[in-house]
Amino acid sequence: MPRALPVADGEPPSAMPGAPAVPGLTLPPPASPSLTPVPSPRQTVPRLVVSPRSDAFRRRFYPEATLRDWNDWRWQNRHRVRTLTDLERMLDLTPDERDAIQRHSGSLPVGITPYYASLLDPADPLQGLRRTVVPVGDEYLRGPGEADDPLGEDGTSPVPGLVHRYPDRVLLLVTNFCSVYCRYCTRARMVGAVGERSIRKHDLDAAIDYIERTPAIRDVLLSGGDPLSLDDERLEWIVGRLRRIPHVEFIRIGSKQPVVQPQRVTPALVRILKRYHPLWMSLHFTHPDEITPEVAESCGRLADAGIPLGSQTVLLKGVNDDVATMRRLVHGLLRIRVRPYYLYQCDPITGSAHFRTPVAKGVEIIRGLRGHTTGYAVPTFVIDAPDGGGKIPLSPDYLGGRDGDDLLLTNYAGGQYRYPDPGGDVSADLPASGPP
């Protein structure tokens, strides 16, 4: 029986100002005296960098908003671009975009923070960032092999909101809300569905109880939706409960918030997160145009808090599927202290064929990076295998085979090399013989 992420009627995605209290979710103080709650930062808005481009956009489209408003992530949430009317004010929409927006219903609605909207090109429908957040008619086509749940997550969910595919780690889906909805989202079937809400309190309790009574679980990845869309109190409550489970060694948070809503990375949030180390983050970057002064600052705050940052990027046709764009992205990531981690082949989600490249394109990009730039800049290219097969890495083949006791190797520049490897039984996985 598939288990989609359950949602609670009327429950807001996070404590946005003016939002009703969350039914059933009373946040208890941490059980451990060492985990004293930090003061609520609800009413404080930090001074953050605002780039000239974003500031010009604010003045033009939100003239009533102060810089303080703009830097308030809750203001950014309340003023998300969600309708055709909003988008038409900001972009010269094509007839196809307009029609696609009007046709939409159900999950994966249009949602773009004003900050992220400021990065879109109003005149170019083929701009990479714009293609990732503005719907087009191709979304409504179902390509061969596509499915709503291509990774089979719903079939490996022992309790609602929890995916347990590998013995030692689980995925905890804490909300179906994202401040920006990516048109190629792997969880398009659930994000933003039936309103935008957090996991229900009793389902969250059941998921954490499951983790508590399963000692094999040493690694919990918070995902959704976007976990950083939760307010500080709720996020700390979840992370704090996980941290008190002795066998949970490692907590990860997967998020695009520092990229699409850098205002969310407040000093108060960072103070909370750094109390629960070891805590790592996987950030979702797509294109070098996302690396702005605001995002550099948000990632800097996280890095300064000792949180290792990795980037997960989906390979997207016409967005980032060339070596030059990817090189700009990975170099930019290193500059802001984010390690390129995975490059994903786009999952066969329903309506995503227009984003999917041949698999060979990803291998070509890795070949164009490996050896040509810093090793830390080269992500691992993976296919997340359909039906829960897990991540399968693909890389260019630098092994030409074996000649007697020698391995035959090709380096990044095409040079041929021999490496002495006597007793080659260990190379049973290698091609039997012959250069490439």
Ligand code: SF4
């Ligand atoms: S941020 Fe992640 S979960 Fe949210 S829409 Fe984008 S890909 Fe999906």
